[in-house]
Amino acid sequence: MPESLRGLGRWQHEGEAGSRWLEALPDTVYEWCQRWNLEVDGRPMHGYNSLVVPVRRDSEPLALKVTWPDLQLEEQVLALRLWDGHDAVRLVDVDTAAGVLLMQRLDHNRSLREVPLEEAVPVIGSLLRRLAVEPPAGLRSTGAIAAQHRRELAGHWQDLGRPMPRRTLDCGLELAGELSSDDYSVLVNNDLHYEQVLRTSDGDWTVVDPMIVSGVLEFQVAPLLWSRFDELGSSRVEWCIDALADAADLDRDRARKWALLRAVEYWLWGLKAGLTEDPVRCQYIAEALL
Template sequence: MIPEAFARSTIDREGEAGAAWLAELPGILADLLERWECVRDGEVVHGQVGVIVPVLAPDPAVIKLSFPHPGNVHEPDAFAAWGGDGAVLLYERDDERFAMLLERAHHSTLGELGDGDEIAAVSGQLSRRLSIPAPARLPRLADRADGWAEELRQGVADFPGAVPAAAVDAALAVVDELGREQPDLLMHGDFHARNILRGEREPWLAVDPKGYVGDPAYDGATMLKPRALALIESEDLMMTLRHEVNVFAEAAELDPERVRRWAHFQAVQAAFHGRRHGFGRARGGPYLDRILALVDQLAVSWC
């Protein structure tokens, strides 16, 4: 049941703990199938840290099993708070084993659409619906502000001259002016077009939330990062991205300048992170150089 690529990447990332978890997965799934009265109904697919098992329960659903990871702790809390309004429904949860029984959606994502305006508009509409008063005990994005500021200053020290001082100063201003006091709203936390899937009950449904409390404009900026990579060959990249910011912000009922400022902060953050760790798409080589050139351009242009 475990895709080979997923097993390999889990062991590469998690070592012995990952191997031990993979060995337990078949038994965990068998127990959940019995307890939740499901039967398997298709091939297992996977993301970065979890597998998705199609089941009938009796209606089409999926069991999501994730490697125990801090980023997944509050995923079921977010689904429970939304109650299916703009996101897949949560039917059952086993927090100890990082498992959920969820409404099944299609594999096709919003990111596969060719129309940038539709991607931005649908994302904005969903962001507005998902931005509800946050439940208690969820992590606050504002609590990360001190760490963000230190990370940027350390980036300057480790990679002097990589990002112009004016761009770093503007990113630090975003931390101070937007990051330390944020709305008490539930955020997705990893909001981009690949985490928005075709649905049956609704045209589009959000998946894979982190469940933070904070500024929905931050989610809007997160949505832009993969869009920038998808549009890297555009004749005028910044004009296209600014247009999509405006479309997203109007649909989400947000201030486009606030989204732009968060996008600037995230670009500067990515410029240092990429030099230190690489990116999921590229850890080295010419493609990493190309992505770094893109985020460097964004760090200056969004400023």
């Protein structure tokens, strides 16, 4: 098991349960390799919540993923089954209760994060549109998220010592009320960003680790601004929104509104969470759009 996974600060919050999960990982990997007739085929990797081990079954390269128990795993599996390997990583087998997935192996060294923005933005926008299938019932909606922001933003602003101008907060509140009434609904990947798009062995771009909601695609514009804002800069925020709108066939006005609302919300959330860089990025985005 990579020591860098064990060293993540998040495990301090999981307590004894987190320690037990970490200690059991080698045995878990061995058990599922035995069950699924897999052979380890490389060094393990990890993210914030999971361990990924390159494996083979006969001659087929695959990836065995062991995840921290999370209610969102069921939704991730649901999305991967709906997409069925089209523009998203192909799910080969899964045991949701155990938090273990067997998937198509992708090239973790080649993500859209390393591709120049002028090329990456149209690619990720087109993926956003192609993955917008009919959503299953029961998912949280983007309208409900906007309504929650409408209820909570002012309280967070007050609790944090009024860190942004009142005009900015009021604009966010107005947009939250307006966008809570959006009723158009498709499946939206709520965690789509450049590092979550990897190359296949055939050279195609493929999405991994989805988190899903139902609603409007414009909801997902903001993370595509702040996740590479250091390269983008305030002067190209509008360019990026226009490029995403072209690639994903978005409503430009709605995309700008969602980008501004989510920048205001994440600005406050980031301050509450003790983040130092993302709140500043969101401040610049909000200022560019106001």
